[in-house]
Amino acid sequence: MFHNLENVVDRFREVEGLLSDPSVMSNQSRYRELTREHSDLSEVVRVYGLYKQVLSEIAGNRELLLDPDPDMKAMAREELPLLEAQQEELEANLRLLLLPKDPNDERNSILEIRAGTGGDEAALFAADLFRMYSRYADAQGWKIEILSLSETDGGGFKEVIALINGNHVYSRLKFESGTHRVQRVPATETQGRIHTSACTVAVLPEAEDVDVDINPADIRLDLFRASGAGGQHINKTESAVRLTHIPTGLVVSCQDEKSQHKNKAKAMKVLQSRLYDKMLAEQQSVMAADRKSQVGSGDRSERIRTYNFPQGRCTDHRINLTLYRLDAIMQGDVGEVIDALITDHQAALLSQQERSA
Template sequence: MKKSSLIQKLEGFKKEFHEISKSIIQPNIISDQKKYKILLKKYIKLEKIVLLYEEYNKKLALLQEANFILKNDSDADLKELASIEKYKILENLSSIEKESYDLIFSEETTEDHRNAIVELRSGTGGDEACLFVEDILRMYTMYFKKSGWKYKIIHAQKGGIKGYKEIILDVNGKEGVYGNLKFESGVHRVQRIPETESQGRVHTSAITVAVLPQVKEIEVNINLSDIKKDTFRSSGSGGQHVNKTESAVRLTHIPSKITVECQEERSQHKNFEKAINVLRSRIYQIEKEKRSKEISIKRKSLVSTGDRSVKIRTYNYPKSRVTDHRIHKSIYDLVGFMNGNIQEMINLLKRFEEKK
């Protein structure tokens, strides 16, 4: 991380620390134990960073004094002392920069314990891509079961013949949900002979996966006046009810142009709540990606950046092979992988990220 970027980031944390310092003593926050605990936890983490930043600024002031003496003073003994002092200060600054970076990166990765929003969308390949969305959905749900996690469908849009054009899941577990699933973000490519292919030719299709950390209301404040709400009749399951009431909800966040739909619940109120949660996670992810760009200068090849335009994995059915292109690893057990045995690949990706 460049020094200017580090200082800019530390200034941002300092500003956030002072804002939380003011909020945490407000009666309405103190009376709400849930909000108070979240803010207190954040306050303690930021305090460590801010104290380091204050020490950093003191050392920079001392460095400026030493440089002034070396440039302007004629006393040889004083200049020698200033030179020795400057060397010590530069060592201290280097140590503080490293510690600050470690704390900042730790702050970035504390979200690994969060639950997750998982979005699957068909890409190139038409009906075959929709079928592959359904296959990957099955793969993930079997993995969730093995991991002891629970999931709910927030939104689903069926494909033209079979499968799904889009499906969004709310995934919850005791720990490590986002920390494991974050590696799945990106383009997943499939190479196989479609059922509709009469000449036995292998086709290539692709889908995109986006994994977002779930965030709490206090972490991302959404102004309701910035949201355009539309309701419509659900096209999902639910019997006659779906044809009689406009329970489905579409939310558009005007500043960011993000649109979210939810139609899986019979209640419009519940659909609204779920859609707001997805919207909050997407806004949080945009801000997170802005911060990650700075960190990626230092850590040039994070495997969990979540770039949805990057091809991360190929599922080759004729060769029964799954290849992850980020770590150049192939597993020759496609059937087992598609039955939810994906933890081995995730563990390899984790180890690769830790080495960076």
């Protein structure tokens, strides 16, 4: 598995040289691409350096076992198990680092949450989910910008779309796409009955201009007056924007800004990311009919998680993980669930790699 690590080191040094090349530095797209590659390779090179150092120390200690000095032998016997444990740990780390990289892992993400079945209760749950992800983003040092928001009179969200900027956002959130189900007693329920509602979550890698080439002739622009909950007009000018991508039928609306131009820019960002996500999905379906290397099917209609408030339970159905700390999770402490999903995904990739070796 590690036979190509010296090639990784050579490539790392080559990339370092390219990053100081004036012709590369003047090409923003190329420079950004090489910076990402340098970041990926640097951790592999660092761990590989430690691994070679440990191997060297193990070889040295094994030689000391043949030393006539009993003290030297005793020291070698004491150190060898510790060094061998380090070797195993570093090998496991290297296996993970050498797994195929998702080229979108470094990207920012578009987060879309929509209320599904359940009426007002589903809308309230959509707002709860957005608050959960917002607090998790704050804890990660990420920045959230709302691109579009449709509220209900009761304080819920029919739909919310936000851009999340930060390090490795997509790698952390990409497994959140799917149907999230909530079981709880609504505030309006007089007989204490538990209701089941649902919301859909979509996490898209933010598209860059070079990823999606949109022909302006393929876009239909409609302007309308922005309105708030209950249809109450926010302003009297047609500042709200609806973009329709005619070839695919994708529609994006944005009305949060008072400026028509700002709304159009935000809507275009969402449209680009949806088209990019559609393109990726089509590529993946062609490359692999079965998506066993993915956590779940990736289908956004799939029920992926249940939040049961009476039991204080959060269950992720894809990996059979159940945690009885729902209050903390809803306050943004969702990292344990995300870590478990990533670990499961990595284990599946490792298994697949071993089968094909």
